[in-house]
Amino acid sequence: MHAWPASEVPALPGKGRDLRIHDTATGxxxxxxxxxVxxxxxxxxxxxxxxxxxxAATYNAFDLVQRVWLDTKRQVxxxxxxxxxxxxxxERAIRDGIDWVGLAERETALFREDMTALRMLPPQHYIGAVEAIPGIVPLVERLRDSGAAYELDGDIYFSVDADPHFGQVSNYTTELMRHLSAERGGDPDRPGKKNPLDPMxxxxxxxxxxxWDGASLGLGRPGWHIECVAIALDHLGMGFDVQGGGSDLIFPHHEMGASHAQTLTGEFPMAKAYVHAGMVGLDGEKMSKSRGNLVFVSRLRRDGVDPAAIRLALLSHHYRADWEWTDQVLQDAVERLGRWRAAVSRPDGPSADALVEELREALSDDLDAPAALAAVDRWAALQAAEGGTDDSAPGLVSRAVDALLGVAL
Known part of the structure; x- marks a missing residue:
């Protein structure tokens, strides 16, 4: 499976700072x-x-992680x-009376278009669950053969008791884990399981x-968590730097994935930091497909909204915060984009060297994008009020905003 084209990331003078970021596992x-690398x-x-x-908010957060690393002259x-x-x-394919393969291909293609428009840096490896099945099957067999997994009416379950570190990603109580398991695709009440939390x-x-042919497993398809484990171990190995996703993936997905990987390899931890983005709401509830309260990137684009404004709307909230999408959030972003573009369109302006360092400091401090936006706001306001004599400043601001925030001015 192919990803989307990469936008060029301008090089900035000097060097960025190492990233300090909130780790869910340690709190x-x-x-x-x-x-x-x-x-x-x-x-x-x-x-x-x-x-x-x-x-979009989730992928924007981890796009910022990449940009901070790139500014430190690392590869990612x-x-x-x-x-x-x-x-x-x-279920959606059956509801709509369409082929599930065609549905997946259509929506993946639209996702690529949205990511391209928002200038999200693409992954080097973009892997579908179906194409990962040949690598998933032997991992499940290893877990079963080692006694860390068991069969139940033909299905294979992982035993969470096989991992002494189980629970150390979320640090949730057993009661909360069981509730979330039932809510997020698990089956804690299925009779015959060794532990209600055991995932398929x-x-x-x-x-x-x-x-698909699962060799000694028989015909079937993979569970949700082992899919990501197989892909991550194949392309990154254990102990990679960041495992990322939305906060709704803390449990069960990231907890279970970590336990799968740690049991398979005997190494701990799977990732050095577990980083999670907050939820975006609409009309007082989390924005989700099941609720149908969605604002689509593609629809905004079709309505003529500049993708740079969409990105600024995302950046105006800290990545870990839960927040509400409103028309005013978007309008504020459109107006900010206009002020910034007007400021960098002039032939000269106030020195921007200090601004670049402010952006670096804000983003290295747990991806504080709102602080970064405020710094650019101050430079743009000074430009509007007083101007300046540095003919390199507008270009440097444009490059810095592009490189570190992913916004093209």
């Missing part, structure tokens, strides 16, 4: 100092509907999956549903 900030895995979409603002090895076979996708690794073939 505090960690300073990430990768080697020459920083490694990040971000969980991708289940492509049964278009890209909504919640998706970024991997993202596409869950192109799963119950919600199959391999689902035996069901009538009318797609299935």
């Amino acid at each position: 505090g900030r960690v300073t990430l100092a990768p080697g020459p 920083a490694r990040i895995y971000v969980c991708g979409i289940t492509p049964y509907d278009a890209t909504h603002m919640g998706h 090895h970024y991997v993202q999956n596409v869950t192109d076979v799963d119950d919600p996708l199959l 690794l391999w689902m035996a073939a069901r009538e009318g549903e797609p299935s």
